[in-house]
Amino acid sequence: xxxxxxxxxxxxxxxxxxxxxxxxxxxxxxxxxxxxxxxxxxxxxxxxxxxxxxxxxxxxxxxxxxxxxxxxxxxxxxxxxxxxxxxxxxxxxxxxxxxxxxxxxxxxxxxxxxxxxxxxxxxxxxxxxxxxxxxxxxxxxxxxxxxxxxxxxxxxxxxxxxxxxxxxxxxxxxxxxxxxxxxxxxxxxxxxxxxxxxxxxxxxxxxxxxxxxxxxxxxxxxxxxxxxxxxxxxxxxxxxxxxxxxxxxxxxxxxxxxxxxxxxxxxxxxxxxxxxxxxxxxxxxxxxxxxxxxxxxxxxxxxxxxxxxxxxxxxxxxxxxxxxxxxxxxxxxxxxxxxxx
Amino acid sequence: xxxxxxxxxxxxxxxxxxxxxxxxxxxxxxxxxxxxxxxxxxxxxxxxxxxxxxxxxxxxxxxxxxxxxxxxxxxxxxxxxxxxxxxxxxxxxxxxxxxxxxxxxxxxxxxxxxxxxxxxxxxxxxxxxxxxxxxxxxxxxxxxxxxxxxxxxxxxxxxxxxxxxxxxxxxxxxxxxxxxxxxxxxxxxxxxxxxxxxxxxxxxxxxxxxxxxxxxxxxxxxxxxxxxxxxxxxxxxxxxxxxxxxxxxxxxxxxxxxxxxxxxxxxxxxxxxxxxxxxxxxxxxxxxxxxxxxxxxxxxxxxxxxx
Numbered sequence: 001x002x003x004x005x006x007x008x009x010x011x012x013x014x015x016x017x018x019x020x021x022x023x024x025x026x027x028x029x030x031x032x033x034x035x036x037x038x039x040x041x042x043x044x045x046x047x048x049x050x051x052x053x054x055x056x057x058x059x060x061x062x063x064x065x066x067x068x069x070x071x072x073x074x075x076x077x078x079x080x081x082x083x084x085x086x087x088x089x090x091x092x093x094x095x096x097x098x099x100x101x102x103x104x105x106x107x108x109x110x111x112x113x114x115x116x117x118x119x120x121x122x123x124x125x126x127x128x129x130x131x132x133x134x135x136x137x138x139x140x141x142x143x144x145x146x147x148x149x150x151x152x153x154x155x156x157x158x159x160x161x162x163x164x165x166x167x168x169x170x171x172x173x174x175x176x177x178x179x180x181x182x183x184x185x186x187x188x189x190x191x192x193x194x195x196x197x198x199x200x201x202x203x204x205x206x207x208x209x210x211x212x213x214x215x216x217x218x219x220x221x222x223x224x225x226x227x228x229x230x231x232x233x234x235x236x237x238x239x240x241x242x243x244x245x246x247x248x249x250x251x252x253x254x255x256x257x258x259x260x261x262x263x264x265x266x267x268x269x270x271x272x273x274x275x276x277x278x279x280x281x282x283x284x285x286x287x288x289x290x291x292x293x294x295x296x297x298x299x300x301x302x303x304x305x306x307x308x309x310x311x312x313x314x315x316x317x318x319x320x321x322x323x324x325x326x327x328x329x330x331x332x333x334x335x336x337x338x339x340x341x
Numbered sequence: 342x343x344x345x346x347x348x349x350x351x352x353x354x355x356x357x358x359x360x361x362x363x364x365x366x367x368x369x370x371x372x373x374x375x376x377x378x379x380x381x382x383x384x385x386x387x388x389x390x391x392x393x394x395x396x397x398x399x400x401x402x403x404x405x406x407x408x409x410x411x412x413x414x415x416x417x418x419x420x421x422x423x424x425x426x427x428x429x430x431x432x433x434x435x436x437x438x439x440x441x442x443x444x445x446x447x448x449x450x451x452x453x454x455x456x457x458x459x460x461x462x463x464x465x466x467x468x469x470x471x472x473x474x475x476x477x478x479x480x481x482x483x484x485x486x487x488x489x490x491x492x493x494x495x496x497x498x499x500x501x502x503x504x505x506x507x508x509x510x511x512x513x514x515x516x517x518x519x520x521x522x523x524x525x526x527x528x529x530x531x532x533x534x535x536x537x538x539x540x541x542x543x544x545x546x547x548x549x550x551x552x553x554x555x556x557x558x559x560x561x562x563x564x565x566x567x568x569x570x571x572x573x574x575x576x577x578x579x580x581x582x583x584x585x586x587x588x589x590x591x592x593x594x595x596x597x598x599x600x601x602x603x604x605x606x607x608x609x610x611x612x613x614x615x616x617x618x619x620x621x622x623x624x625x626x627x628x629x630x631x632x633x634x635x636x637x638x639x640x641x642x643x644x645x646x647x648x
Binding site for chain 2: 033040043050052053058119122130131136137144148159252294302312
């Protein structure tokens with residue numbers, strides 16, 4: 001096969017001395033064409049396999065082993081690590097905190113992103129200026145955000161409490177109490193990611209063809225009605241994307257709550273009584289904190305992986321429903337916003 | 342021009358309906374050519390102030406003293422005169438500021454260059470070359486963008502231990518050299534931005550595959566590559582968890598976010614100094630934002646439409 005095609009391609013002149021090197025070059029050329037695609041994708045796949053995929057899968061193995069940070073593996077542990085973790089009240093506290101912070105950050109954030117995107121989706125003057133403006137917090141590291149807001153929400157001599165006292169309300173123990181601490185941490189997450197998600201939603205809104213709106217207007221839809229019955233269903237894929245990514249990121253939250261702990265104590269204690277310890281903080285604490293127990297740490301990682309998977313799927317289902325009954329979810333959304341405000 | 346115009350409505354549905362349609366199109370908001378009113382701008386101004394104030398707050402605290410902070414929880418909008426002094430304290434403190442800055446810089450630059458190069462290579466291959474297994478492999482890449490690989494932290498730590506890299510900078514760089522998102526992003530971009538004719542022309546001229554990539558695909562990929570580089574830089578500059586795990590809070594050996602945590606732990610009583618540290622650490626990215634913020638904005642918006 002190969003010879004015939006070569007013969008067809010090469011000139012019919014019977015000059016053997018000239019054909020030999022050209023045949024070699026053709027072979028090389030064909031190898032180049034065949035191998036190059038694989039060669040180009042291989043750096044990604046090799047590096048990803050070593051640093052991404054293998055560790056994730058190997059986590060399952062570590063999680064059923066007795067594995068000490070300093071002394072290494074000491075045989076199989078069966079499911080003892082899982083049992084031990086699931087029997088720790090601290091794990092459940094961490095899980096509760098994580099889910100609570102996640103809800104307090106993602107729900108208001110998506111609603112606000114929709115609102116601000118709708119405002120930005122107008123024929124603005126200095127359009128790029130406003131868009132850049134909402135994105136400023138994105139370049140502030142979560143660690144820095146945590147330090148800034150940690151001070152603003154300080155229990156004593158914090159700015160937020162000073163403002164509350166000024167308008168005649170009682171100061172709040174932002175660090176000591178559970179829900180206020182979650183609210184403060186959620187505020188940090190919202191601060192950093194709201195602008196980013198607003199721009200994502202805005203881009204989706206701009207991709208909606210104009211005649212869809214015109215048709216809605218002809219049908220007599222008000223602006224609010226247009227928003228819920230046209231805009232939201234039309235940007236559904238983007239909403240799903242935003243919700244799934246904020247689920248994956250939000251449930252792994254670590255930076256903000258560790259920085260929120262202003263006391264010079266253990267890095268990942270999450271407050272005096274673990275009022276804002278999160279699952280990833282617990283994971284760190286087990287593996288690299290006091291216990292050096294990598295087996296249990298891996299068990300927590302694997303559990304968190306499953307939790308993220310389940311919540312992502314639930315969110316996916318919910319988003320599907322929200323988009324198909326736009327009006328209903330709109331009402332629900334507005335009520336939720338009131339609660340959050 | 343698929344929607345009926347007002348005159349068309351007048352003919353088909355009568356004058357009343359036409360007046361209603363005209364009124365409605367006057368009040369419609371989305372995508373209208375009408376300039377928005379002051380209300381829109383006031384909302385946006387509030388949003389902007391909320392976005393900028395926390396940064397300004399850190400600047401205000403950083404420029405005051407710890408006594409000022411205790412006395413005035415709500416800082417005056419005029420900065421104090423101690424910024425330089427506090428910044429000097431931070432950079433000369435025992436957290437190893439300069440080393441942390443240098444480490445962060447090395448990590449962010451190396452990973453940005455590497456992610457861009459490998460993603461463009463793979464993206465070019467996926468978008469423009471034909472090979473067996475292309476479809477399934479691309480699906481695999483897309484699926485892995487949604488996998489929380491950070492959860493592989495325990496074995497990744499063990500890998501680095503095997504390689505004797507604990508406490509060393511390559512341990513932070515190695516896992517960040519490629520991202521599935523980057524490959525997906527460049528594939529999407531090159532699919533639309535690079536015509537097959539260009540590749541064929543280069544091939545006919547006798548360019549090898551890698552030469553074609555270098556002189557045709559890479560230049561075509563430049564806008565998307567710039568954005569990807571920016572995002573990778575920001576992501577690695579702000580990364581905290583993995584450097585903390587693998588480098589630890591060791592002065593001189595770690596990156597800037599971990600150094601900030603040390604600053605907080607050592608000086609939590611003097612918040613003007615902590616905020617000075619925050620301010621100094623944010624400054625490089627703020628400069629980057631002023632220079633390239635436009636690209637970041639359009640990068641996010643392009644990614645949203647395609648993703």
